[in-house]
Amino acid sequence: MATQDTFVRITLRMPLEMHDRLQQLRKKTKRSLNAEILTSLDALIKVEEDGITADNLTDFAEGARTHFAKLYQEIEEISKHRAEFNERLKRIEDAR
Numbered sequence: 001m002a003t004q005d006t007f008v009r010i011t012l013r014m015p016l017e018m019h020d021r022l023q024q025l026r027k028k029t030k031r032s033l034n035a036e037i038l039t040s041l042d043a044l045i046k047v048e049e050d051g052i053t054a055d056n057l058t059d060f061a062e063g064a065r066t067h068f069a070k071l072y073q074e075i076e077e078i079s080k081h082r083a084e085f086n087e088r089l090k091r092i093e094d095a096r
Contacts (some may be wrong), residue, residue: 012037 014022026036 022033022036022040025040026033029036029039031039
């Protein structure tokens with residue numbers, strides 16, 4: 001367990017709207033307000049350290065969209081072949 005000497009106590013001022021948003025989020029995540037603030041700050045620091053930018057995310061999203069569009073086309077093609085296979089199988093079974 002962490003001891004008091006591993007933490008720094010600060011006083012923080014924030015806009016009421018931000019406080020309300022954090023309160024709503026912490027209720028949803030079932031964290032304390034302090035834990036929610038620390039979690040949010042940690043995530044932001046990781047984003048900064050990893051060099052993630054809005055452009056990076058936009059490029060990633062576009063790549064994902066393209067990838068999923070191709071997967072969807074492949075699934076459609078497989079479904080079409082499956083339907084054809086099932087029709088042929090039914091004809092063979094009916095011919096018996």
